[in-house]
Amino acid sequence: MPSADPPPEPDDRPHPSGPRAAGGRRERAAVLCGLAGWVPPRIVTNDELSQRLDTSDEWIRTRTGIGQRHFVEPGQATSDLAVEAGRRALESAGIAQVDALVVATTTPDRSCPATAPLVAHRLGLTGAAAFDVSAVCTGFVYGLASAAGLITAGVATRVLLIGADTYSAIVDPDDRTNAIIFGDGAGAVVLRAGHSEEPGAIGHFDLGSDGAGEELIIVAAGGSRQRSTPGEVSRADRHFAMQGKAVYRHAITRMSASARASLTAADWKVDEVDHFVPHQANQRILRAVADDLGLPPERCVSNVESVGNTGAASIPLALADAAARKVIEPGDRVLLTAFGGGLTWGSCLLSWPTLAPRTPSAPTTVTPVSAPAEEGGPHAS
Amino acid sequence: MSATYDQLIALLTKLHEAPPGDITPDVTYAELDVDSLTLVEISMHVERELGVSIEDNELHPDLSLGATAKLIDERLAS
Numbered sequence: 001m002p003s004a005d006p007p008p009e010p011d012d013r014p015h016p017s018g019p020r021a022a023g024g025r026r027e028r029a030a031v032l033c034g035l036a037g038w039v040p041p042r043i044v045t046n047d048e049l050s051q052r053l054d055t056s057d058e059w060i061r062t063r064t065g066i067g068q069r070h071f072v073e074p075g076q077a078t079s080d081l082a083v084e085a086g087r088r089a090l091e092s093a094g095i096a097q098v099d100a101l102v103v104a105t106t107t108p109d110r111s112c113p114a115t116a117p118l119v120a121h122r123l124g125l126t127g128a129a130a131f132d133v134s135a136v137c138t139g140f141v142y143g144l145a146s147a148a149g150l151i152t153a154g155v156a157t158r159v160l161l162i163g164a165d166t167y168s169a170i171v172d173p174d175d176r177t178n179a180i181i182f183g184d185g186a187g188a189v190v191l192r193a194g195h196s197e198e199p200g201a202i203g204h205f206d207l208g209s210d211g212a213g214e215e216l217i218i219v220a221a222g223g224s225r226q227r228s229t230p231g232e233v234s235r236a237d238r239h240f241a242m243q244g245k246a247v248y249r250h251a252i253t254r255m256s257a258s259a260r261a262s263l264t265a266a267d268w269k270v271d272e273v274d275h276f277v278p279h280q281a282n283q284r285i286l287r288a289v290a291d292d293l294g295l296p297p298e299r300c301v302s303n304v305e306s307v308g309n310t311g312a313a314s315i316p317l318a319l320a321d322a323a324a325r326k327v328i329e330p331g332d333r334v335l336l337t338a339f340g341g342g343l344t345w346g347s348c349l350l351s352w353p354t355l356a357p358r359t360p361s362a363p364t365t366v367t368p369v370s371a372p373a374e375e376g377g378p379h380a381s
Numbered sequence: 382m383s384a385t386y387d388q389l390i391a392l393l394t395k396l397h398e399a400p401p402g403d404i405t406p407d408v409t410y411a412e413l414d415v416d417s418l419t420l421v422e423i424s425m426h427v428e429r430e431l432g433v434s435i436e437d438n439e440l441h442p443d444l445s446l447g448a449t450a451k452l453i454d455e456r457l458a459s
Contacts, residue, residue: 253425
């Protein structure tokens with residue numbers, strides 16, 4: 001799959017703390033070279049939710065650490081979010097074409113076909129391979145592994161990976177438990193072929209699943225098991241459901257174990273991690289996992305207060321926000337860890353590259369609630 | 382109370398802020414405003430630090446701290 005313009009040159013600066021090939025050999029690797037996040041302009045505050053649900057701003061903040069989330073407008077779909085984030089990520093990377101596009105999502109535009117080909121078409125990625133990855137909130141890490149695999153296998157030289165979810169489409173607005181947690185958004189990265197010793201090289205993946213926990217995080221109807229026939233499917237089965245206590249326990253256990261597996265594979269010690277960027281499930285899970293790993297709270301990157309749980313978008317949104325705030329600097333060692341429905345979990349490591357500031361930065365965590373939206377969405381990096 | 386009770390109080394106070402005077406063997410988690418996710422964390426810490434497995438539905442809001450310590454001691458003895 002040829003590209004219109006040549007790939008960026010690999011960064012040849014030595015970076016001994018980055019993920020390494022066994023024995024210190026330089027091997028072909030996927031390297032992060034573009035990053036962006038985008039959330040729809042409409043902000044839904046805790047106070048707004050409190051007007052129609054039996055809850056309060058204090059209750060939501062205490063139990064989840066979430067202060068607001070963003071919802072799409074009627075008619076907006078996951079591909080619309082993905083296009084916004086994808087376009088900005090391509091600008092960040094300074095390229096117009098990729099060989100492949102991967103969209104990680106739990107809320108595709110349609111059951112069939114995948115969302116990625118439409119996103120590729122709308123981004124002008126003519127002829128690029130395009131497919132979806134479905135791993136719920138672990139989708140971005142699974143997508144990273146898939147995208148990196150395309151590169152290391154020599155199938156692609158550049159890949160655009162977008163994590164995008166429209167949870168407002170599947171969460172029952174009257175479900176007090178879940179409606180306070182989830183938001184809509186998209187985050188995207190561009191990966192290019194490089195080598196394992198350079199900053200931005202992504203590696204040491206740990207991925208896993210346990211289908212015995214299928215029902216802990218579920219939308220029961222709409223698939224081949226329970227088809228969506230009007231009048232036969234209950235309201236509960238049409239919507240997202242989660243068994244909170246069991247999920248909380250699994251999330252902490254699995255994320256901690258997966259993070260340790262990646263660190264062990266790379267021979268990194270926990271205190272060598274500069275930034276832990278977990279799936280932004282809720283603040284309490286982030287704190288509990290960081291505590292379990294022995295990481296001080298300040299090394300845990302979080303923007304869940306501003307955007308809620310955005311599913312597959314959460315890690316790239318948090319990364320884009322942290323990069324925009326210059327919390328993450330070139331050379332910093334970064335640990336990504338996620339957990340989601342399936343059950344699924346995954347982790348990987350990278351040392352932070354120098355990303356060209358080609359797009360305006362607007363961090364999500366410092367955006368006042370009353371801030372005017374810019375160009376259809378206030379949060380790009 | 383037992384050493385187990387003291388260990389339980391130590392991990393409870395690490396996970397949940399409560400006035401020290403309110404923490405007695407007879408007080409329940411609900412009375413201390415301990416929510417369901419904190420109960421899960423208590424259960425996970427008990428399992429990790431004391432080697433006793435407690436199901437999520439066993440550690441319920443109406444259970445007292447003293448009854449929890451008794452439950453753990455019974456598991457340790459069995």
